[in-house]
Amino acid sequence: MIGRRSFALLLTAALALPALSACGADGASGAAAASYPLRIGVIGTGNKLTGVIGYLNDEKKLLPLLAPAGVTEVRTFSFPNGPDLNQALLAGExxxxxxxxxxxxxxxxxxxxxxxxxxxTVGIDAGVLARKQGGPARLADLAGTRVAxxxxxxxxxxxxxxxxxxxxKPREIxxxxxxxxxxxxxxGDVDAAAVPAANMEALRLKGYPLIDIASRDHPAYLGSSATVVPESFLGARPGFVKVWQGAQREGTRLAKRDWERYLAFAAKVGGFPxxxxxxxxxxxxLPEEPFTPQGLRLLENTKKFLVEQKFIRSDFSIDEWIAPGARG
Structure with a gap:
């Protein structure tokens, strides 16, 4: 299957459970402290929180909302992609x-x-763009090409x-x-590339031909976000879920109440015009609740695809993955 081997190799750190799973979020002892700095992993650069949680943090409102769970400080750590973040999460970092x-x-x-x-975040768009000169004109033209x-x-x-x-089937991804x-x-190193929505729009405005859009051509493959915690962390701090979800609801409410202010924040941290x-x-x-029918449907569709492509080693239930009490 296309790209299966390279995709799997990027995720091998997630398979090293025997060596690393004993490391808890609180260090070797695994003992919960009454108060603690919250270490948040995100994708990006510059150790910046984005989305409604980042908006709350930028407005100096995140820490007070998380304080009831014992959080005394928020520390953000950026990773270039999900597999790298998974390694840090698994290692207890x-x-x-x-x-x-x-x-x-x-x-x-x-x-x-x-x-x-x-x-x-639910319904995140993406697209495929081609190189400007002599590049593919439609998705079917990607056969035999190099795609990034x-x-x-x-x-x-x-x-x-x-x-x-x-x-x-491209020649190579x-x-x-x-x-x-x-x-x-x-x-001209590649003939086309798949990118997130903001990159897609920025490149389109620079004249790169847009040949496929998830929201228009393949809506089943729209993305969604996931906020996850290690089971060891949750076991030590069972009240954290409700506090975090309350903060997310408040961030969403504030963002939608002053949308222009939120957009200005998003532009600042995203680095796009x-x-x-x-x-x-x-x-x-931006969903009003931590879990919505659309979000869970996209998540289930994604899991099904990954299982079929054998990127997921062992199938599992989304309902059982969701933390106890997280759905109300």
Whole structure:
């Protein structure tokens, strides 16, 4: 299957359970402290929180909302992709992870002891762009070409799903970080690339032909987020889930109440022009509740695809993955 070997290799750290699973979120002793700094893992650069949780933090409102759970400080750690974040989470270097559904599902399917406590973004778009000169004009033209994607991400899963659905086999799918894809297209190193919504819009405005859009052409492969914690962390702090979910609800409420202010924040932390942020940051992508029918449906569809493609080693129940009490 397309890209299966390279996809799996990026996720091998999630399989090393015997060596690392004994490491808890509180160190070797695993003992819970009355108060603690919360170590949050995210995808990106600059150790910046994004989304409604990042908005709360930027407004100096996140820490007071998390204080009832014993949180005294919020520390953010950035990772280039989901597999790298999974390694840190498994090694006990993080207390909570905010990232795409695909790496979170793969890690759980590999036996990584996590619990899902929320989805803060639902229906995340993606697209495939071609190089400017002589590149593919449609998805079918990707047969026999070199295509780039940030492997191990929901973007990669969207690309594989779209190609599988269309019965198309590129010559090669290469792993390139989203930040480096424009240069690869410009040099002609690749014929096309799958990218997240903001990158897609920014490159489209620069003249790169957009040949496939998940929301238009393959809505079943839209992405969603996953907020997960290690089971050891949750076992030591059972009240954390409700406190975190309350903070997410408040962040969503504040963002939708002053949408222009939220968009300004999103543009600042995302590093994209305001017009790109406005076009790709949508109110309807921010759910009012930690779990919604649409979000769970996308999550289940993604899991099913990953199981069929054998990226998930062992199937599991989404309902059983969700932390006790997290659905009300």
């Amino acid at each position: 993080l207390d909570i992870a905010l990232y795409g559904d695909t790496p979170a599902l793969v890690a759980r399917g590999a036996g990584q002891p996590t619990r899902l406590i929320a989805q803060n 994607a940030q492997k191990g991400s929901y973007i990669h899963r969207y690309l594989l799903g779209a190609l599988e659905e269309a019965g198309i 290469v792993h390139i970080y989203n930040s480096d894809i424009e240069a690869a297209l410009e040099r 305001a017009e790109v942020t406005k076009a790709t940051t949508l109110r309807e992508q």
